[in-house]
Every structure is written in structure tokens, then in C-alpha cells.
Amino acid sequence: MFKESLGKVTQRENLSDAEVVEFIEDMRDGVISETQIAGFLVALLAKGPSADEVAAIVRAMRANCVLIDPQVDGKLTDMCGTGGGLRTFNVSSANAILAAAAGVPVAKHGSRSISASSGSADALEALGINVELTPEQGEKLIEGIGISFLYAPNFHPLMLKVYFPELALGIKTIFFTLIGPLINPAGAPHHVMGVYQPQMVDLVADAVAQLEMKHVIVAHGVDGLDEISILGPTQVAEVKDGRIEKYEIAPEDFGFERASFKDVQGGDPAFNAAAIIDVFEGRDQGPRRDFLVLNNGFALYVGGVASSPEEGMKLAQETLDSGRAAEKLTEFAAASHRISPVD
Template sequence: MFKDSLGKLTRGEDLTADEVTEFVENMRDDVITEVQIAGFLVALVMKGPSVDEVAAITRAMRANCVQIAPKVKGNLTDVCGTGGGLTTFNISSANALLTASAGVPVAKHGSRSISASSGSADALEALGVNVELTPEQGERLIEEVGISFLYAPNFHPLMLKVFFPELALGIKTIFFTIIGPLINPAGAPHHMMGVYQPHLVDLVSQAAAQLDMKHVIVAHGVDGLDEISILGPSTIAEVKGTKVEKYEIAPEDFGFKRATFEDVKGGDPAFNAGVIRGIFSGEDQGPRRDFLVLNNAFALVAAGVVDRPEDGIKKANENLDSGRATAKLEELVSASHQFAKA
């Protein structure tokens, strides 16, 4: 049946949910080779994945991952980007920490860099966080500290089956850029997600509407950012249950001055960690802070803390100015190492 599915893809035909599930299970059970996996990935990219295919792959990957279920008060939330866009200073990592400082339980799912010079794991590790905790340790950290980094390889063994074929191909497929952000192992139903290409806003938001998620904000900066842009306009798709609302925003809509890419450009993990600490400490009051505050405002909307981004901006500034963001970072750094020893 795998060859039939591959044939359909090469003819530009969409796969059924059963055919997609079979592919994932064939990978799991080593029924297909790396060459066959690579062929499937290329064929799917060339055809262009459908909303139903993305949703079906997500369900199958969720069913075959190590899942956790932290007991929390509040709306469990994830903040992440697909990567692949312009390289900034790991906005999603800073945003996750700032979101947690607002009292939101955060299951920050991610990995090391594939496309950027510094992925979320790299940046958090440079900040001092132990990012490679076991699933049990990650679950406990969310429950007791309010945030944990969930290192994808420790939860998704099937992603390794895709990694080497994709690496050999040298092209982006959908598993790390689209599927990865949708398969949070804690099942976080609230999500702030950035995508690196305009067409992914519709694809990802419509897939999320099929996946029993409560409130998801999918964002793309039209200048090529996989987050809400401080450089210019952004396209937003807001998912509430099965309903999707799409709209455009710009920094000046919220009182922010447009920045240049040089103002928010990222670097290696140490550089990005320094930027985040500078914003949290109050030393950096410029465009990078504005960039983070704007993104955090929408994360707080997705998390259900505020109803309007304007209120989220106020709360983000309060959590930075009060030192809560720095305190949450230091709490996470300390506890992540303590829990690893337990």
C-alpha cells in the first residue's frame, strides 16, 4: 500500500487519513527504508500538503510519541516558531519565559537548530537551562515551576526516522517546520505559533482547527519572520475551536515604531541569551523589547490571560519592569538542574 500512496502523491493526488497513518506506522515499525521515506517526503512537498494530510500526520505522530499530562491551574500553552525565516534572537524562547512569568503554565516544545544559527534549545541552554530532561522531569517542572522545555528528541523517536533522510536531501520537508510545532507532547491546547512562509498561515491554522485545540494564534511577518513582526505588517490567523479568523496587523496599530532587521537580528546562542537577559533586566529598552512585548501580547491572548493585545502589552511591560521575567528564568534554571539530579 505504501507504493500506492507514493504513486498517488506523484500524480498530485491527496492521501486519505488511513494512508497517511500507514506511512507513519511503517516508519515506526521499520517496514520502509530511508530511501522510501525520502521519496515520500519529496513527493509530499512537490504536491503540496493538504490541510487534511497535515492534520492526519499530526494525529498519527501524537499517537506515537511519549505523552505527558501535567496537572496545572490555568491554560497549558506552547509558544514556538517553525524556523526557516529571518534569524532573530529566539523570540519564541523569550516569549515562553515572559508568558510563564504571567502565571501561565508553559510547555515549551522544541529542539536544537536545524535552519537557524540558534534554535530554542540552544538559546535556553545558553541561558543556563537544562534542556534535555526526561519526560517525567519535564512534567514535574511544569507542575512545580510553571514552565519546562520539552526536548523533542526525548518525546518523538519517529522524528529521528525523518531527520537523516531530510538531512541527506538537503531540503525542508514538513515534519520539522510544520508538524513539529503541532505535536506538543503535553497536548497544550493553547498555542502561539509563528510560520516562515505566507501560505503556511492558512495551512497550519486550518489544520489546527481539526485538532481539538482551544485557542491558537498563527502568525507570519510578511518580511519573512516566523513571528509577529516589528519590522512591518504581519498576517494572523486566530483559531478558536473549529473557527478561524484571519487578519492583518502592523506595529503602529499598537503604538510601536517600526524597526529594521539589524535592530532585532540574532546571532549564536550566547549572543541571543545575552539579548534576552538584557531585555529582562531592563537594560534594553529599544526595538528588541518592543518586538518581544508585541509577540507576548498575542501569546497572552492565546493563553486566555487577556482578551485584547492592548491589555497583553500592558501586562508584558509590567512583568518585565517588575523583574518577574528574570525571576522566572532564574527559577527555571535552578529547578531544571535540581530535577535532573532527582
């Protein structure tokens, strides 16, 4: 059956849900080799996945991962980028901590760097956070302090089946760019997701509309950012209860001046951690803070503590100015080590 599915993809035909499930299960069970997996990944990338295929892969991957079910008051939320865009100072990691400080329960799902010099796990680790918690510890941390980092390799053993063929190919396929951000093991139904290519906005939004997700912002900064951009316009698809609304925004719509890339450019994990701390502790009142507040406004809107992105941005500024973001970072770091290695 694998050969038939590979043949279909090679001929630029879309796979059925059953064919997608069979591929994932064959990969899980070792029925197909790394060479065959690599061939499938390249063929799917060359064809371009359909929204139906993305949704089917997400469902199949979630059926084969370690799931958790944190009990929270509020709307469990994740925020991340696909990677592959311009490299900023890990604004999504700062966004997660700021959102938790403002009252949104956060299940921040991610891994170490693939495309950037510093991925979310790298930045959070440099901030003093233990990122390699067990699933049980991650669940308890969300319930206890309102945030945890869910380190993808501890939840998704199947991703290793994709990782080595992808590494050998030397290219990025959809599993780490599109699929990874959509398979949050806590099932966070609220999400702000940045994508690095404009065509991904519609693709991801159409896939999300088929999944059990309640309120999702899919954003692409037209300058190449996989975030809501402080540099220029951002294409947005807002998915709410299966309905999709598309629009374009710009920093000046919310009272911010456009920045240059060098103003928000990232570096290694230590550099990015220092940049985040400077914003949290009030020393940096410039474009990095604006960039974070802009993104956090949408996170607080999706997370249900603000009725609009504008209201969310106001709350984000208040949370920073009050010192609650810095306090949440300190609490997060301490609790992540206190709960380890066994609780």
C-alpha cells in the same frame, strides 16, 4: 500499500487519513527504507500537503510519541516558530519565559537548531537551563514552576526516522517545519505559532481547526519573520474552538515604531542569551523589548491571562518592569538542574 500511496502523492493526489496512518506506522516499524521515506518526503513537499494531510500526520505522530499530562491551573500554552524565516534573537524562547512570569503555564516544545544559528534549545541552554529533561521531569517542572522545555528528541523517536533521510536530501520537509510545532507532547491546546511562508497561514489554520486545540494564533510577518513582526505587517489566522478569523496587524496598531531587521537580528546562542537577559533586566528598552512585548501580548491573550492582545502587552510590560521575568529565568534555570538527573 506504500507504493500506491507514493504513486498518489506523485500524481498530486491527497492521501486519506488511513493512508497517512499506514505510512507513519510503516516508518515506525521499519517496513520502509530510508530511501523510500526520502522519496515520500520529496513527493509530499512537491505536491504541497493539504490541511487534511497535515492534521492526519499530526494525529498519527502524537499517537506514536511519549505524552505527558501536567496538571496546571490555567491554560497550558506553547509558542514557537517553524524556522526558515529571518533569524532573530530567539524571541519565542524569551516569550515563553515572560509568559510564565505573567502567570501562563508553559510547555515550550522545541529542539536544537535546524535552520537558524541558534534554535530554542540552544538559546535556553545558553541561558543556563537544562533542556534535556526526561518526560517525567518536564511534567513535574511545569507543575512546580509553571514552565518547562520539552526537548523534542526525548518525546518523538519517530522524528529520527525522518531526520536522516532529510539530512541526506539537504532540504527541509514538512516534518520539522510544520509538523514538529503541532505535536507538543503535553498537548498544549493554546499556541502562538509563527510560519515562514504566507501560504502556510491558511494551511496551518485549517489543519489546527481539525485538531483538539482550543485557541491558536498562526502568524506570518510579511517581511519573512516566523513571528509577529516588529518590522512591518503580519498576517494572522486566529483559530478558536474550530473557528477561523483572519486579519492583518502592524506594529503601529499597538503603539510601536517599526524596527529594522538589524535591530532584532540574532546570532549564536551566547549572543541571543545575552540579548534576552538585557531585555529582562531592563538594560535594553529598544526594538528587542518592543518585539518581545508585541509577541508576548498575543501569548498572554491566548494563554487566558489577558482579554485582548493589547491588555496582554500592557501586562507584559508590567512583568518586565517589575523584574518578574528575570526572576522567572533564574528560577527556571535553577529548578531545571535541581530536578535532574533523577527526581
